[in-house]
Amino acid sequence: MSHSRIGLRFAKLAAEGRAGFIPYVTAGYPTLDHTRDLLAGLAELGSDVIELGIPFSDPMADGPTIQRSSQGALDAGTTVDDVFRVLAELRRTSDVPVVVFSYLNPLYARGVETFVREAVEAGADGILPTDLPLGADPDLEMRLLESPLDFVRLIAPTTYPDRVREIAHSSQGFVYYIARTGVTGARAELRSDLAREAGAVRSVSPVPVAVGFGVSTAEHARAVGAAADAAVVGSALVNRLDEGGVDGALALARELRGALNEVEK
Amino acid sequence: MTATPAATGRFGPYGGRYVPETLIPALDELATAYAEATADPAFLAEADELASNYVGRPTPLYRARRFEAAAGVAPIYLKREDLNHTGAHKINNTVGQALLARRMGKPRIIAETGAGQHGVATATACALFDMECVVYMGTEDVRRQSLNVYRMELLGAEVRPVESGTRTLKDATNEALRDWVTNVAGTHYIIGSVVGPHPFPLIVRDFQAVIGREARRQIIEAEGRLPASVVACVGGGSNAMGMFHAFAGDEEVELIGVEAAGEGLGSGRSSASLSEGRPGVLHGSLSYLLQDADGQIASAHSVAAGLDYPGVGPEHSHLHDSGRARYVSVGDGAAERAFRALPALEGIIPALETAHALAWVEEAGRRGEIEAPVAICLSGRGDKDVVHVSSLGE
Numbered sequence: 001m002s003h004s005r006i007g008l009r010f011a012k013l014a015a016e017g018r019a020g021f022i023p024y025v026t027a028g029y030p031t032l033d034h035t036r037d038l039l040a041g042l043a044e045l046g047s048d049v050i051e052l053g054i055p056f057s058d059p060m061a062d063g064p065t066i067q068r069s070s071q072g073a074l075d076a077g078t079t080v081d082d083v084f085r086v087l088a089e090l091r092r093t094s095d096v097p098v099v100v101f102s103y104l105n106p107l108y109a110r111g112v113e114t115f116v117r118e119a120v121e122a123g124a125d126g127i128l129p130t131d132l133p134l135g136a137d138p139d140l141e142m143r144l145l146e147s148p149l150d151f152v153r154l155i156a157p158t159t160y161p162d163r164v165r166e167i168a169h170s171s172q173g174f175v176y177y178i179a180r181t182g183v184t185g186a187r188a189e190l191r192s193d194l195a196r197e198a199g200a201v202r203s204v205s206p207v208p209v210a211v212g213f214g215v216s217t218a219e220h221a222r223a224v225g226a227a228a229d230a231a232v233v234g235s236a237l238v239n240r241l242d243e244g245g246v247d248g249a250l251a252l253a254r255e256l257r258g259a260l261n262e263v264e265k
Numbered sequence: 266m267t268a269t270p271a272a273t274g275r276f277g278p279y280g281g282r283y284v285p286e287t288l289i290p291a292l293d294e295l296a297t298a299y300a301e302a303t304a305d306p307a308f309l310a311e312a313d314e315l316a317s318n319y320v321g322r323p324t325p326l327y328r329a330r331r332f333e334a335a336a337g338v339a340p341i342y343l344k345r346e347d348l349n350h351t352g353a354h355k356i357n358n359t360v361g362q363a364l365l366a367r368r369m370g371k372p373r374i375i376a377e378t379g380a381g382q383h384g385v386a387t388a389t390a391c392a393l394f395d396m397e398c399v400v401y402m403g404t405e406d407v408r409r410q411s412l413n414v415y416r417m418e419l420l421g422a423e424v425r426p427v428e429s430g431t432r433t434l435k436d437a438t439n440e441a442l443r444d445w446v447t448n449v450a451g452t453h454y455i456i457g458s459v460v461g462p463h464p465f466p467l468i469v470r471d472f473q474a475v476i477g478r479e480a481r482r483q484i485i486e487a488e489g490r491l492p493a494s495v496v497a498c499v500g501g502g503s504n505a506m507g508m509f510h511a512f513a514g515d516e517e518v519e520l521i522g523v524e525a526a527g528e529g530l531g532s533g534r535s536s537a538s539l540s541e542g543r544p545g546v547l548h549g550s551l552s553y554l555l556q557d558a559d560g561q562i563a564s565a566h567s568v569a570a571g572l573d574y575p576g577v578g579p580e581h582s583h584l585h586d587s588g589r590a591r592y593v594s595v596g597d598g599a600a601e602r603a604f605r606a607l608p609a610l611e612g613i614i615p616a617l618e619t620a621h622a623l624a625w626v627e628e629a630g631r632r633g634e635i636e637a638p639v640a641i642c643l644s645g646r647g648d649k650d651v652v653h654v655s656s657l658g659e
Contacts, residue, residue, distance in 0.1 A: 181447065
């Protein structure tokens with residue numbers, strides 16, 4: 001088990017027999033002030049890890065909701081510096097683990113070493129590049145693995161079994177299992193075989209397994225919490241932010257947090 | 266085959282596979298199927314037969330004497346890819362990839378399109394092989410290229426307008442990739458240029474390389490020598506890569522790619538990724554990109570929808586850095602003038618994309634900056650652009 005802040009949080013969850021709650025936030029959407037309030041609220045209500053998304057102009061793995069929030073954040077003028085600044089502000093009041101979620105190009109444009117250093121200085125614990133699959137760029141992957149950040153990797157339903165094991169063994173902090181073949185977005189139902197598939201990943205993974213993509217309701221959260229170590233919720237929170245503002249998004253987060261606490265591990 | 270990227274899919278440092286994990290097995294499957302197909306005489310024979318009897322290959326290499334007089338340099342040859350079925354080089358790639366998709370047992374085809382030429386060529390191949398076809402096209406391009414939208418629909422394709430981002434080729438590509446991530450099991454993505462994750466830049470180049478193979482043989486027959494200059498327009502760069510590839514080992518042949526300068530280099534309204542961009546990751550590969558300091562992709566601009574793309578194929582980035590090819594640029598105005606000039610001089614209406622290459626040769630010829638013999642890839646015909654150019658006025 002890793003001794004990073006993320007590793008310690010998962011160890012604590014395991015000791016308490018609870019499933020983790022990992023909300024995703026698009027930084028700067030609809031404004032940085034909303035992000036500040038949302039992060040503080042999510043930390044306070046007991047999020048185990050927060051995924052802080054750097055908005056990107058061409059989010060090819062994302063569905064309409066996160067496309068909209070990313071474009072909205074960029075239209076509002078959000079920069080990478082802004083994202084690190086709100087993270088540093090969160091760090092004054094909270095030690096909740098934070099994973100920076102980004103497409104590769106913002107890292108590449110800044111220089112990966114510089115990006116990692118600034119993320120660490122701002123208080124990030126992990127990095128999750130959406131479009132850097134295992135083996136795509138061994139030199140860059142090695143630099144991230146050796147960085148102070150946990151390099152969190154993704155496994156998809158299409159990933160073949162040998163590769164599932166390989167990815168899980170090279171993921172730090174936790175590994176993210178994508179619940180369905182497709183892009184991000186809230187859904188009415190989860191896949192019926194999700195529990196079996198997530199279980200298969202868990203059985204070969206030396207790190208905890210978080211499941212996301214389409215997790216939208218308390219019922220989903222309970223199902224995911226039973227099958228995996230944590231549930232990631234993104235688009236559903238963004239939708240709720242649009243409908244009910246920060247308070248609305250935090251109300252949904254509290255409901256999901258509560259549902260995950262009900263799961264017997 | 267020269268310059269084949271290794272398993273990692275790199276041209277120098279460029280290319281690669283920067284995609285969501287979901288697509289990795291499909292890319293592996295495609296690379297394997299492609300390697301098997303190209304080693305299978307039956308596949309190659311069928312591809313050749315279709316190239317001859319359906320596409321209309323070989324295309325002529327035509328000496329353009331009145332254009333030579335206007336440019337002040339001779340001889341100039343035009344490789345007539347506009348005479349292919351559907352009117353552009355794009356069909357060389359789509360017939361090849363559709364054959365490959367059929368071999369892989371994928372009944373559904375998706376594609377992105379800018380000018381609509383790739384969309385039409387994909388819809389055509391799908392009609393031929395009785396495959397379902399969905400084409401993503403930005404709404405800005407739907408507006409500029411309405412004739413091609415209707416052609417695609419006639420051919421039985423579904424055209425899905427894309428409203429996101431800049432509503433052009435970049436956004437249509439994002440949407441096609443999202444479709445592929447979602448429906449990957451039964452769907453093949455016929456990407457339209459030498460872009461995207463490995464093995465696409467390799468596959469598209471190989472299917473387009475017939476252009477340069479023919480042109481090389483034809484100019485040797487006509488002139489008894491190799492050309493001094495080989496010129497093609499570059500958006501993503503598929504006609505240029507197809508034209509350049511056969512000449513890559515001929516050190517005495519200068520390879521010249523003409524990018525779209527739009528409203529001018531430095532105006533912030535161009536598509537000249539190699540002239541004005543820097544390396545970054547978009548649509549699955551590392552290559553030159555128009556982007557801001559934070560790595561956000563800049564919106565490209567060109568009067569030619571097929572060049573209106575903020576990236577470029579990774580092999581072009583490598584040829585740029587290595588110095589093997591030279592990349593220059595031509596703005597909207599000069600391209601529009603060349604679009605109007607060639608019909609009157611030669612009785613050939615070129616695509617606005619191709620007009621960039623013609624405009625550069627004419628300017629360079631007048632300045633004495635190009636060596637003859639010149640071979641230009643006349644990548645497509647301009648019927649699709651007539652309405653749009655006439656709306657721009659004189």
